[in-house]
Each structure stands twice: as C-alpha cells, then as structure tokens.
C-alpha cells in the first residue's frame with residue numbers, strides 16, 4: 001500500500017514511522033506508553049492473519065479491528081436487510097415501502113434479523129481478506145509495507161492481490177452469508193402466541209436445519225455466485241482505494257485519516273456498484289426453494305430473473321447498499337491502515 005498509514009486530519013503529511021500522528025484519533029496514551037516501555041517491537045510485515053497479528057500487538061489493536069468492523073456492521077445491518085429483501089422478494093414497491101412494511105410488521109427488531117453470525121465472523125472474514133491481500137502484495141512486489149511508500153505497487157499487482165483476497169474470503173463468508181440472508185428474509189413478527197413460528201428459530205437452528213436437510217454442501221448454497229461476485233470486485237475495491245489515496249497524497253507520504261476515510265468509502269461504493277448484479281443472483285440462489293423458485297443454476301437464475309422482471313432486476317438494492325457501503329468501508333480501511341501502521 002503506498003503511503004500506508006494514517007495521520008490525524010490536522011497533521012502535516014510527513015512520512016511517518018509510528019502511528020503517533022494517528023494518536024489523537026486512536027488513543028495516544030496507550031501507544032506512547034507502549035513505545036516508552038519498549039514493549040512493542042516491530043513485527044514482520046508478512047503475517048497471514050490481521051487478527052492474529054493484532055493479538056501480538058496487544059488487545060488494543062485487536063479491539064480496534066473487531067470494534068470498528070462490528071460497529072460498521074451493526075450500523076449498516078438495517079440497510080443490508082432492506083437490500084436483501086428488495087433483491088429477493090417482489091412484494092415491495094421500493095426502499096421506503098420495504099422500510100415501512102418491515103417496521104409495521106416486525107418493529108425495529110425486524111431490521112436487525114440475521115445480524116449475530118456476521119458479527120461473530122467479521123474478525124475472521126476481514127482478517128482473511130486484508131491478510132491475504134497484503135501478503136499477496138508482499139509476494140508480488142517483493143517489497144515490505146514500509147518500502148512500498150517509496151516504491152508504490154502497480155495497479156495490476158494491487159488488483160491481483162485484491163482478487164486473491166476476495167476469492168479466499170468468499171469461501172469463509174459463504175455459510176455465514178447464507179444464514180444471514182435466510183434470517184433476514186423471515187418477515188414473520190416475533191413469535192406471538194397462536195401465530196405460526198418462523199421456519200428458523202435463530203442462526204444455530206438455521207445452520208442445523210440446512211445441514212440436516214441438505215448436508216454440508218447445503219451450507220455453501222450460492223457460494224459460486226458469491227465467489228464470482230467477490231473475486232473481481234475486491235480487486236476493484238483495493239485498486240480504487242489505492243488510486244484515490246495516491247491522487248490526494250504527495251509522493252512518498254502517508255494519506256491523512258480524512259483521505260483514508262473518503263477513499264475507503266468510495267472504494268466500498270465503487271466495488272458494490274460492480275458487484276450488485278451478481279449480488280442479486282447470489283441472494284436469489286441462497287433463497288431458492290424457499291421464497292424463490294428452485295433454479296437449475298446461476299445462468300437459469302439470471303435468465304429467468306431478467307425475463308420476468310427486466311434488466312433492472314440486476315440493480316435492485318444498489319441505492320441503499322451504496323449508502324451503507326460508504327461508512328462501513330471508511331471505518332474498515334481506517335482500522336486496517338492503523339494496524340499496518342502500528343506494526344511500524
């Protein structure tokens with residue numbers, strides 16, 4: 001990552017050797033205490049998982065990774081629920097109609113259905129994505145994170161590293177994403193006496209039911225569409241982020257925190273714009289046989305969706321997902337940069 005590392009919004013853009021310029025934002029005393037006591041030697045750049053590296057850095061870094069990821073996820077989940085419902089159900093006239101109906105029938109809690117598994121898995125999924133990305137870049141460019149400030153990687157390398165991260169994270173994400181989508185699509189209000197119970201009583205029951213009915217492969221329903229969605233679009237995600245950072249940062253310097261936030265937010269939007277057609281197909285495949293008819297495969301799903309609902313179907317949920325993607329990915333990149341930076 002060229003110029004990887006963050007500086008506080010007001011800091012001058014001088015090359016940084018420690019996260020001290022990010023201190024006002026991210027906890028000055030903790031870092032300074034550690035630096036003074038000498039308890040934080042620079043760990044090697046080539047570690048596979050960000051989370052395990054963060055553990056070595058100390059609980060502060062791990063907390064940051066998990067907390068920012070989880071916070072973004074909680075704030076973004078209601079938007080995600082509306083997106084998923086718009087993509088898979090034909091009963092809504094648009095975003096507002098979906099929000100109103102969800103609120104009326106299910107109260108505010110309806111927007112948070114299916115959130116627990118994504119929260120439980122965010123650290124692993126983000127660690128695989130960002131860990132594989134930064135290590136692939138390390139292999140491709142043969143330069144460490146620090147050296148890349150002076151010798152920025154080519155966009156082709158950034159794109160390939162992003163695609164590799166996207167490909168591998170898709171397989172970790174697939175079962176969690178399937179359970180999320182199934183639970184988000186349960187429109188029954190909370191169990192009331194006399195009303196029929198929803199099909200799944202919670203995430204564990206959902207996973208167990210799928211496993212019992214369809215075997216382990218059932219948990220990977222839609223995984224192909226997910227992989228096809230994530231492989232190129234995560235290449236686009238990192239390349240956009242890198243490009244935006246370089247546009248607004250003088251050569252050899254670190255992007256400011258504000259730059260990281262804006263570049264991360266726009267990288268999220270750009271990647272989701274390109275990911276939406278396959279996102280629709282993925283969600284429909286995951287719901288096949290339930291609220292959707294069974295499909296013979298991805299192609300069948302694409303063709304029959306387009307025939308019945310027109311080409312606009314491939315952009316369902318795009319607006320609300322873009323509104324969600326900006327803040328979620330802004331904080332994700334800020335914590336990623338902070339972690340890289342704190343390794344020195």
Ligand SMILES: CN(C)C(=N)NCCC[C@H](N)C(=O)O
Nearest residue numbers: 230233237271272275325328
């Ligand atoms: C286009 N795609 C699949 C992505 N950009 N994925 C990475 C960002 C994931 C982030 N938690 C989010 O939900 O936006």
